[in-house]
Amino acid sequence: MDEKRRSAVKGAFFSEFIDMFDIYLPVVVLSPVLFFFQPRHLSPGVEAILASLVFITTLLGRPVGALLFGMIADRIGRRMASIYSVSGFGIITFLIALLPGYNSIGISSYFLLVALRFLDGICLGGGYTGAMPLAIEYSRKDQRGFVGGLIIAGFPAAYVTINLIAMLMFALFPLHGLDSPYARWGWRIPFVIGAILAGFLAFYYIFKVSESEIWKAEIGERPEKLPFMDLLRGKSARNLAQVLILMSGFWLTQNIITIFVPTTLLSRFLHLSHLQLTSTLLMSYAVLFFSYIGSGLIGQRIGRRRFFVVMGPVIATVGAGILYVLVSTDGLSLPVIMLLVCALSVIVTSPWGVIVTYINERFVTDVRATGFGVGFSLSVIIPSFYAFYMNWLSALMPFHLTPVFLLCIGGLIGMVGALMGPETRDVDF
Template identity: 25%
Template sequence: MSEHVSEAEATKAVDPQTVKKVAVAALVGTALEWYDFFLFTTASALVFNVQYFVSGDPVVSTMEAFGTLAVGFVARPIGGLIFGHLGDKYGRRLCLMVTIIGIGAVTALIGLLPNYMSIGMAAPIFLIALRILQGLAVGGEWSGAVTIAVEHAPIKQRARFAAMPQLGSPIGTLLSSGGFFLVVFLSSQASFDAWGWRIPFLLSIPFLLISVLIRRSLSESPVFNELLEAGEKESAPIKQVLIKTPIQLVLGIAVALLGIGGFYLVTTFVISYGTQTLGLSSQLMLFGTLIAAALEIPVLLYGGRLGERFGASRVAIWGGVVSAAVAYPAFLLVETKNPVLVVVGMTVAVAALSFPYAASGTILTGLFPARLRYTGVAISSNMAGVVSGFVPLIATAVVAAAGQSYWPAALMLVIISLITATGGMLAPRMSINEKGLKH
């Protein structure tokens, strides 16, 4: 029996209400994941460069803070290997409980960490250590969430439900940037630097409790249960993924790159560029991120429906092309320093790259057979995350080398967009479930 037929039969008996319930549970967890992770990225641009990395050169301090951001992305594929192996061997549900608890706990500890002025060099060392632990947990979260959502859904509706965990990204952005925006707006700069920035990190504690309560009701993937019953569970998923699906891994990295790296370029880097180079207020830049994230929610939902109708690969292709086309205009709008146009530029750029992001879950899960899926998706998405983690750092360096001109950053967005479009074009040829990618 082919894996496609087996998966179709496994999901046929799943109650539609259960499918929706699992999708919501996956969404809640990824929302907390991205809330915690985006707190760190926003703090990297606004806080860590002055609280934990003390230097006479603000560019050096910013690059050190973004370097810490990148460290977490380096840890992500290691976490992906660990949780991918466990998820393919012991089940998706258990891993998703472990990852969400790990993410929330580490974020709370970051909110309690003394700064450089209090404990000296120990502060950035502890911050980096916590960032690594956070990256390990995040490395297994999204891949597990999208896998369990897809494996509960009917084959023909996978594009719709695979887009649900992606909503965690804008929701997490709204919560994290919104938290920072309120703290910045309601407190003085001195209060924000002293203690205000810690509040959003500590709020992860109640968010974590809510997420755990909801995720406890998750049922195990029917596809994984069928593998257990058939005795087809893979004992060495990492080895098999690396040996049997190397091309799929490369394509998965390409498809995921724009939704992660492009997003960090037009949010984290633009926040830093806008405040430090253009002299714009942090309130304006955070507000622009909030508006962009709010619009991203309907875009992701619409992108999932388009993937269901026309195929996820086509959504990734055309979304990548459109993102490349709007890259320079979006940066030009930010460059005007006009508050309205700055927000429009950030929003347009995020909306364009959100279409390929909506399709990425369907494409990545379709590239790997069920017995290797958690591991394959985890490795490819997290390797894309490794590259993405360095995007703000690289953009800061090349823009500084160009005399603080925006064009190298816009060119980076064009290149990233075209890489994802190419991945979307080639992915259906290597998919084990091509019907889930195109009709």
């Protein structure tokens, strides 16, 4: 059993790692060369729209994949759902690496990229839907907190890895126009690496990971009906509603860190150079690797619900205060900026070290994978339009204060969502 447990946990960690590696590929690697897929002489507004579609389509695909592969995981097994989804995004990532540019097939190049990223999002949405419930179900009750924190630590590990690979690619294959080495084929190498990693993970699940003993023990007692229908009625429906509220709050705060900080705060407000910005982000994400595990251990000790109830207000006060200093103070030195960004990141994203374990504990085995996948993915949609909310709020307050306000709101929503649910630390599967 110990060997099965270790294999399941390793599989879930690397599933999260490769999932996030693939998510950040277009953000880090492809953004500088999107012109490779587009017509020349586009207006800035059209360029922004085309660039955003590459990322939005992946986002839209994730809830679809979470529902699809969640039902697969609940009907035929967590292990098989993981194998199918990992194989899918490995193949699609490799196909993206082979895409011709606009000069070869015209605007079809861009549409193929968007279509493949949508399909990639579906498979990525299913990647954690099977792997994470499988790992949590294999974990001992007193170790679930650590396991959940360790799994989600694959996210910052992937971010650091993809940025280091991107820096190496830019150094080896300079980017200076459409015919430069990076634009023609340098960007393809990280996508090939992502596909290879997915292939290794698929084989790992095939040969090393066993199906959940808990799922196998209960499969004979389950009625032959779609897990999604069970999820929408009775206690499971109430649990899902509570998880969606909690997750909407913490997705809103998470987006401030993962999107607003790198794209707007560090470059627009603090005017950091590319090297300074990259160094700050790499340091903060390296710290997050350990803070996620620490959060999982604290949640195991004091309780998941209590952790959320405490950290929601801390995010709304201490986290918002740090962000206010960063957006309002001129002349901060680089070491001070790095220290404040690391502190902000640790505080605001601390609930994520507990979330994986908590959501899995909120659903019974029959609908656990579907509930986890839908609760985790569907809740990201509304918070993802945070930039629109900032724009609307700018009519009521200075623009630089709008992310501070959203951070307060997100932390309080997360706290309210936690108060609506029970403590889960002692739940038996």
